[in-house]
Ligand SMILES: Nc1ncnc2c1ncn2[C@@H]1O[C@H](COP(=O)(O)OP(=O)(O)OP(=O)(O)O)[C@@H](O)[C@H]1O
């Protein structure tokens with residue numbers, strides 16, 4: 001069972017804490033604000049009110065057996081840098097830190113963060129893409145060149161077979177999977193018939209996916 | 218070319234604005250804080266300093282031709298509810314609103330938000346999963362029952378063929394794709410040899426993916 005410490009219980013820190021706990025981990029949640037500590041205490045192993053920049057108090061917690069730390073102290077930029085450094089000194093093997101801006105992100109990496117995250121910025125990009133490409137339900141960036149997208153079959157596709165639509169030759173993209181309602185077909189064949197509303201997972205180079213998507217509108 | 222208005226230029230709103238603009242859309246970015254407006258003005262079509270709860274001023278902007286609105290006013294909970302309602306009255310066809318908590322989310326939906334987002338909460342869940350399942354590089358939730366994951370082949374797998382490893386019978390999961398460096402194979406066969414570090418896209422029911430993943434550790 002993995003053990004994690006989460007410092008800073010804003011929206012992001014609280015979510016990481018509760019999610020880790022739900023996934024079966026031991027979670028020590030820390031915040032200097034008593035209300036934040038009380039809000040999370042039923043959803044983690046242990047919640048402690050503490051100023052994480054108080055080095056003596058933090059070292060008394062004995063975090064040496066922990067698998068990782070998440071530093072989510074939001075607007076307390078100097079504090080998050082200092083606490084990240086402290087987690088590195090204590091020897092935490094994995095440190096994730098939330099950053100508010102690029103400059104802070106660089107410093108966090110320098111002082112020991114293994115991974116720096118920008119929740120609002122990343123979600124902003126995802127939302128923008130979903131607004132511009134409404135047919136795309138989700139996507140996986142496979143590499144700088146390839147991506148996988150999930151799309152719903154349109155009315156024009158209703159009743160046609162994959163061979164009829166010939167995506168491979170028309171757009172250079174491959175259909176990896178088709179889901180009809182709850183039924184999943186992970187080995188789609190040319191003879192398979194597509195109906196409007198079916199969910200398809202498609203892979204291709206970005207430009208190809210882009211062309212495919214434009215034609216779908 | 219699509220047109221969007223983004224109200225509230227915190228980290229999330231600024232990211233949505235800049236991303237939409239980079240994707241080729243016309244973007245009107247609004248904030249009551251002059252500094253926020255100046256920070257974004259080179260990265261959007263037009264940036265306006267305005268209190269979005271000033272109904273008269275907002276209606277003078279003539280947003281009727283726009284494709285959607287993103288309401289990202291962060292901690293101004295009452296304001297974000299009011300502005301969402303205003304966008305609905307004006308007739309914006311797609312309204313995305315950022316919420317800080319579930320109660321606010323319910324109200325936002327009631328007053329017209331087509332989609333309510335929780336950037337920090339969603340990212341918190343993603344980060345938690347990446348900490349607990351470090352082998353899983355990314356994932357797509359296909360349905361309540363199925364998921365697709367991206368994983369790196371481990372040293373034990375080095376030099377074995379997909380038939381040797383027989384994931385389908387051992388775990389009930391299918392390998393959809395194998396990427397070796399830049400080369401992508403979207404139609405993997407039993408005879409294909411896997412090397413440590415190869416990237417594989419695997420689909421299966423959640424329990425099956427979970428079992429597979431545990432064995433990989
Ligand atoms: N020195 C500290 N010790 C412990 N907790 C701290 C310290 N400094 C800040 N925090 C806590 O970090 C939490 C997150 O900070 P804040 O609310 O500024 O961030 P935020 O950017 O709004 O966060 P989020 O985006 O996660 O909601 C707060 O609950 C705050 O009390």
Ligand SMILES: Nc1ncnc2c1ncn2[C@@H]1O[C@H](COP(=O)(O)OP(=O)(O)OP(=O)(O)O)[C@@H](O)[C@H]1O
Pocket residue numbers: 120224225226227228229230247248249250253267268269270289290291292293296
């Ligand atoms: N009535 C209003 N009219 C225009 N802008 C507003 C109004 N109320 C708040 N805003 C703007 O919304 C922006 C986002 O708000 P705030 O910084 O409270 O949110 P946040 O939760 O920290 O945002 P984020 O998570 O996106 O960084 C601020 O720049 C603020 O000036």
